[in-house]
Amino acid sequence: MNLKVSVGYFSISILLMVGCKEKISETDEISERHAKKADSTIIENKEKEVTVSAALDTLEYQNDEYFNQLGVGLVQFTNVEAKIQLYADKNMQKSIINNVLGADVMPFFYKPDYGILFFSCAEVNKDCFKIFLKNNEVAYLKKEKHMKYFSWNDFLKNEIVGLSAKDTEANLYADVVNGDQIDNSRFSSDDEIDIIDVKDNWLQINNATVKKTYWMKWSEEEKLLVDIYLLM
Structure with a gap:
């Protein structure tokens, strides 16, 4: 291998080494910036006393x-x-x-x-x-x-816009409180409803979509029997 070729290879090696060092330095700089950003976020959170x-x-x-x-x-x-x-x-x-x-x-x-x-x-x-x-x-x-x-x-009367039974086979719909099950095949969570009254774990519902008023059991033994929909 002649001298010119050796010098050429040597020069390329030097350039590659410099490039790698610059790349490593750039990576370290980015990592350092990220670390500082994370630290500042933690400090900011502590200052705001964010506990959840x-x-x-x-x-x-x-x-x-x-x-x-x-x-x-x-x-x-x-x-x-x-x-x-x-x-x-x-x-x-x-x-x-x-x-x-x-x-x-x-x-x-x-x-x-x-x-x-x-x-x-x-x-x-x-x-x-x-x-x-x-x-x-x-x-x-x-x-x-x-x-x-x-x-x-108050929440059930004034805040909800829709209801649906979690168990569609459960006896939740009746003409009177604790009455016999009525046909609920036409009821939908998208129906336009108003809650007229609340008696313990029963709701009286005026369903404008199907033009019917009925009662629905919404809870039992501290558990919800329905999915509730809100519009905020």
Whole structure:
């Protein structure tokens, strides 16, 4: 191999080495920027005292299966982006931190892109709401202007736009409370309905679509028998 060829190979090798170093340096710089960004996010979250992190991908719109009590009503977050600060005590002296929405904390209804976020309420106090996290686990929420409480009666009468039975074969439809099953083959979750009355676990429904008024059993032994549809 002559001298010119050797010099050529040597020059190419030098260029490749320089290029690799520059590429590695660029990668390190990007990684460093990402790390700084992550750190700043963590700091920002700490400053905002965010104690309930983002929801899991598996979180459903209606999550009543995680509760064995319906409670006295529902607490709505009218601002779904508001901070969720939980407390372990009624006096709100002990904060609960590092909870995950969809794991440690289950919303009863959840569809943030439609502005829907409701928690099951166990008790209403002067300055706070006692809510179910899931099953019998509870925590406290300080009352804020972005929170609104509904008793189950008020919620069912004024907030829902549709209902459908979870078990279509169950005896849920009747002309009177606890009456015999009526034909429900024409009923649909898309029907235009108004809730006229609530008597314990029965709803009186005026169905404008099929032009019929009837009763529907919505709950039994602290469990929902229906899927509820909201329009926010």
